[in-house]
Amino acid sequence: MEKINPREINIIDFDYPLPDDRIARHPLVDRDQCRLLVRRGDGSIEDHRFDELPDLLPSHSMLIYNDTRVINARLRFRKGDDHDGALIEVMLLDPAMPADYAQNFAQTSSCCWHCFVGNSKRWKDAPLTTTVLIDGRNITLSSTRVGRDGRTSIVRFDWDASDVTFAQVLQAAGELPIPPYLNRATEDSDSRDYQTVYANVDGSVAAPTAGLHFTPRVLADIAERDIPRRHVTLHVGAGTFQPVQTDTVGEHPMHSEFISVDRELIEELANTTRRVIAVGTTSVRTLESLYHAGVAMLDGNWDGEVGQWSPYEPHDKWPTVNESLSAIAAYMKEHNQGTFIASTRIIIAPGYDYRLVSGMVTNFHQPQSTLLLLVSAFTGGDWLPMYRHALDAGYRFLSYGDAQLLLKD
Numbered sequence: 001m002e003k004i005n006p007r008e009i010n011i012i013d014f015d016y017p018l019p020d021d022r023i024a025r026h027p028l029v030d031r032d033q034c035r036l037l038v039r040r041g042d043g044s045i046e047d048h049r050f051d052e053l054p055d056l057l058p059s060h061s062m063l064i065y066n067d068t069r070v071i072n073a074r075l076r077f078r079k080g081d082d083h084d085g086a087l088i089e090v091m092l093l094d095p096a097m098p099a100d101y102a103q104n105f106a107q108t109s110s111c112c113w114h115c116f117v118g119n120s121k122r123w124k125d126a127p128l129t130t131t132v133l134i135d136g137r138n139i140t141l142s143s144t145r146v147g148r149d150g151r152t153s154i155v156r157f158d159w160d161a162s163d164v165t166f167a168q169v170l171q172a173a174g175e176l177p178i179p180p181y182l183n184r185a186t187e188d189s190d191s192r193d194y195q196t197v198y199a200n201v202d203g204s205v206a207a208p209t210a211g212l213h214f215t216p217r218v219l220a221d222i223a224e225r226d227i228p229r230r231h232v233t234l235h236v237g238a239g240t241f242q243p244v245q246t247d248t249v250g251e252h253p254m255h256s257e258f259i260s261v262d263r264e265l266i267e268e269l270a271n272t273t274r275r276v277i278a279v280g281t282t283s284v285r286t287l288e289s290l291y292h293a294g295v296a297m298l299d300g301n302w303d304g305e306v307g308q309w310s311p312y313e314p315h316d317k318w319p320t321v322n323e324s325l326s327a328i329a330a331y332m333k334e335h336n337q338g339t340f341i342a343s344t345r346i347i348i349a350p351g352y353d354y355r356l357v358s359g360m361v362t363n364f365h366q367p368q369s370t371l372l373l374l375v376s377a378f379t380g381g382d383w384l385p386m387y388r389h390a391l392d393a394g395y396r397f398l399s400y401g402d403a404q405l406l407l408k409d
Contacts, residue, residue, distance in 0.1 A: 004351035006312060006373075007250025014244075014376065015367045016387050024400035025182055027193050032215045035395055035402040041409035043382055045389050050213045050403055054221035058275050058359065058407065063222060064287065065279035066208040067231040069199035072174025074186075077128035077143060088128055089118035090143055091177060092170075093205060093238055094258065096154050101203045101235065101258065105167040112146065115155045116238065127158075132173040134164055141173055167202065177205050177238075179399050181366065193400070203235035203258065209399040210280035210362045230268070233260040234282040234344075243368045254308045254345040254370070259286045261340045263332045266290065269356065270325035277359040281371050284357050284378075289344040291355040294324030297331055306344040311352055321355055349373040350381050359407045364390055364397040378406055 028034050032051040039045050048056060057063070073092040079085030095104035097112040104111050117123060127144040139161045147154035159169055176194055178186050196211035197219070222229065239255030246252050269276070269290070278284045289306040296302040296310065298319055319327075328340055347370060360378065364387065365371040376383040386404065395402045 006347070006349035006351040007248065007309070009249040009349060009351075009373070010247060011244040011249060011252075011368045012247075014369075014372050014383075016384070016391075018367055018397060022391065022395075022397050022401075023181060024396040024398060024402075025184060026189070027212060027400040030215075031213050032218050034213055037386060037390055037395065037402070037404045039379065039386050039404060039406050041407055043385070045386060047393065048405075051215075051218055051221075053218060053361070053405065054225050054227070056405055057222070057225070057227055057277060060273070061227055061275040061277050061359065062272060063227055063229045063277050063279060064283050065196070065198060065211055065214075065229065065231055066234050066236075066282045066286065067196075067198055067200040068204040068208060068233050068235050068282070069202045070176060070195055070204045070207050070236075071202050072170045072176055073205040074175040074177045075130075075141075075143070075170075075173055076175070077130050079122065079126075079128065083130065086119055086122040088120075088123050090155055091116040091118070091205070091238065092174075093152060094235070101201075105165060105170075105202055107166045108162050108164060109160075110156060110158045111166050112154055112156045114149065114152050116151070117145070117153050117155070120153070130173065132159070132169060134161070134168055134172045137161065139164060139169075141169060179206065181398060182400070198231070200231075201233050201235075201260075203233075205238050206236040206240050207399065208234070208236060208280040208282040210360075210403060212400070213361075213403050214279075228274075230265050232265070232283055232286045234258065234286045236282055240371070243366060244370060244373075249347070249349055249373065252347075252370070254347045256305065256343045256345050257282075257285070259289060259340075259342055259344055261286065261290060263329060263338050263340065266325050266332070266340060267329050270322050270329060275358045276356050277361065278357045279361045281360070281362055281365075281374050284360055284374060285344060285346055285348065287356045288348060288354065289342070289346050290328065290340075291321060291324050292346065293340075293342055294327045295319060297327040298324065302331075304342055306342065306346050308345040308347050311346065311348075318353075324355075347373070348377050350377050352377040354378060354408075359405070362404050362406065363399065364395060364401055364404065366398065375406065378408075
């Protein structure tokens with residue numbers, strides 16, 4: 001069979017009709033009572049409930065989830081001394097100075113971020129200010145646009161309290177950025193609903209939504225089945241909501257995202273005989289990026305980022321998973337690193353060969369999205385029957401909707 005060239009894929013082939021009333025605006029009260037579609041390697045489809053997941057996971061498997069936490073990344077300012085002018089919305093994307101997430105959140109007095117700016121044309125050079133109440137004190141927060149990078153701006157934030165961190169500023173002044181396709185304002189309930197129960201590391205502007213279905217009860221049942229759980233970190237960027245707006249996939253630029261994986265897990269994955277089940281497309285992207293980072297190290301051209309098309313470049317002999325991940329572990333030992341930190345622009349589309357992941361828990365994704373391409377690559381291009389079944393059977397779609405368990409066999 002001729003190998004698919006992902007650059008030549010027409011995105012219109014990944015369209016499907018999604019009625020507005022099938023987009024879940026809120027999650028179920030009991031997260032683990034949502035529906036779960038199971039698709040096995042032979043293409044068979046079963047209907048289940050999410051709290052049945054522990055019994056549906058293959059024996060001798062390992063569950064890997066993304067422990068990122070969504071930050072209050074949306075800040076609103078009004079122009080004018082009386083703050084009664086045009087509304088300017090600043091959406092944080094990733095830290096610019098310091099570029100390290102943890103260091104940036106710990107900054108006092110000032111920091112810089114790459115941002116999307118809403119109503120950008122109305123914001124000239126003058127700083128925008130707002131008053132924030134933190135620990136009973138009124139603190140002035142100002143934002144100044146100090147540069148531009150294509151569609152994004154570099155914004156410096158300053159606040160007049162040297163004992164207050166930027167994390168505290170965001171908690172008090174920011175708003176949780178729910179997905180635009182929910183077509184509603186953020187509600188108080190979203191601060192709970194739009195975080196996984198295991199969220200731990202601040203940095204995302206969107207939730208790894210496959211994890212939203214997990215509850216302490218489901219996690220306890222998984223543990224009882226002797227299925228280990230491990231975590232990785234990928235800070236989800238706003239680009240996850242961006243549909244492919246070009247005719248072919250090859251013209252679509254993937255956004256860069258931060259990944260972090262402990263050396264102990266990399267060493268475990270290099271030698272495990274367990275089946276790796278990834279929770280969410282972000283965990284899939286992180287795990288598959290690890291393999292290609294190791295390949296780059298073996299080839300002597302690792303530069304800190306997994307490129308969009310690096311998995312599709314010609315290679316005389318692809319290394320084994322053990323060889324690739326062992327290269328990363330050796331590199332980390334040599335440089336005395338306990339955590340592997342990198343960025344990835346990987347695009348997983350039909351024509352991609354999965355290396356680590358043999359199963360995934362995921363949601364139902366937007367038409368013409370890179371996430372749908374990822375699912376198609378996993379199912380050998382057989383994504384449409386699942387989505388037709390889900391539409392016919394009344395499943396709920398997108399971030400707050402129902403879930404899928406996709407298995408290789």
